Amino acid sequence: MFSILIPLFNKKQFVCRALDAVFGQHFKDFEVIVVDDGSTDGGGNLVEGQYGKMVKLIRQENKGVSQARNKGIQEARYPYIAFLDADDYWHPNYLSFLSRVIEENPEVGIIGCHYDPIQLENEPKLSYFRLENYFKDAVYNTRFFTSATCIKKEFFEIQPGFDPDLRLGEDIDVWLRASLYFGDGIYIQNTLVYYSQEDSSGATGKSYSLDQTLIPKLLGQKYFSDSIGASTCTMETFIKFQSKWVYLNLFPHFVRNHIIIKEVLSRIPRKYFFIHTFYALPSSWMKVFFSKKKLSSLFRNYIKFCFRYIYTS
Structure with a gap:
């Protein structure tokens, strides 16, 4: 059901935590794709040695996170792409809650989930809502965050993927275009995604042209x-x-x-x-x-x- 896509660049100290959380999911119908984007810290070798054939490891020269994600999407076999950054991780119920949302709303094309940099819920009970009139509220909060977003692969077969020319906002670009293409998405209110602020080399906070x-x-x-499709x-x-x-x-x-x-x-x-x-x-x-x-x-x-x-x- 899900192709889980993890771009990896010099996050050796975190990537096993992310992968262990993936393999600890209660829902098991998925594949894992790790795209090693030219890491120099041995992260790709660690993934290969510790997880072997459990992970589809793709190696490439450093081309940036957008091209790493696009490469993973090209290799994906399942109809839904679940994104996860190598320094973040999921609650064990994350994929099962996604699958329930999709089962109850088969037309939905983009799903977001609440995330937190401190702690996840202990015993969550699924709670979600539709992002009605998304572009009226997105001025202040675009809602979606990479490690807490799932998109139908169909979008990437029809529309361009992550823009490699963007260094900041390449993810928001996809969320906006996917919302125009599919229409209003769904947002899971449970805190099921840990957003790491441990890696100081991330793009957030940097200055770009x-x-x-x-x-x-x-x-x-x-x-x-x-971009416009089913959106009203x-x-x-x-x-x-x-x-x-x-x-x-x-x-x-x-x-x-x-x-x-x-x-x-x-x-x-x-x-x-x-x-x-x-x-x-x-x-x-x-x-x-x-x-x-x-x-x-x-x-x-x-x-x-x-x-x-x-x-x-």
Whole structure:
């Protein structure tokens, strides 16, 4: 039923924990694919030596996590892809809860699950809900997280996979496009996925050039039309989502990318005056402003206030 896909790059100290959690699942209809993306710490050899034929191990030169995931998807034999990063792990009920959700909702194409960096539930009883009007709520919370997301393989047979040109937001790109393609997904409320914050080399918190992030791609004129399938999301609703999401996520890139920020602002399809005007202040001022963590946090709260109480439609 599930092809479990684990990209591996220099996470030797964590990968056995992830794999042991997979093989400790109560639900057993799955295959495990580990894509060793050019690890230099011997992680691939550890997987091969400890798990042997229990794991389909694919080795490649270092090409990045997106191409590692895409390679694993190409090799997958089952109709559902369950993603797991090598430093995260699952509750023993994770796959069984996914299978129950699919059995009760066979049309669903994307399923998310609650995750936590501290602890998982002890004796969970399945609880889930449909993500109705997803693109209205996704402005603040896209819900999906790689190790807590399952997608029908069909999506990757019709649509592009993870974008190797993106260094930040390549996962969110897939979740958004899959939600447009399949329609509203389902979210499991039980805390069944451990989100590790132990590996300081992860992408979160790093600074990237703006063109390596999802923002310019999301503003592409054909993003909606190339992805829309069963979703009831309208173009107008998606334009609002595009605009609000970019406003909320643009400012952390200002210090490094202030020169091209203006061009990005000009491409936002729906302008919100009280936010756009602030962004349009002289770049020299804004660069200093956004270099201060407290001021950046204050600005983010200001944007949220505007969207919740001024621009509510």
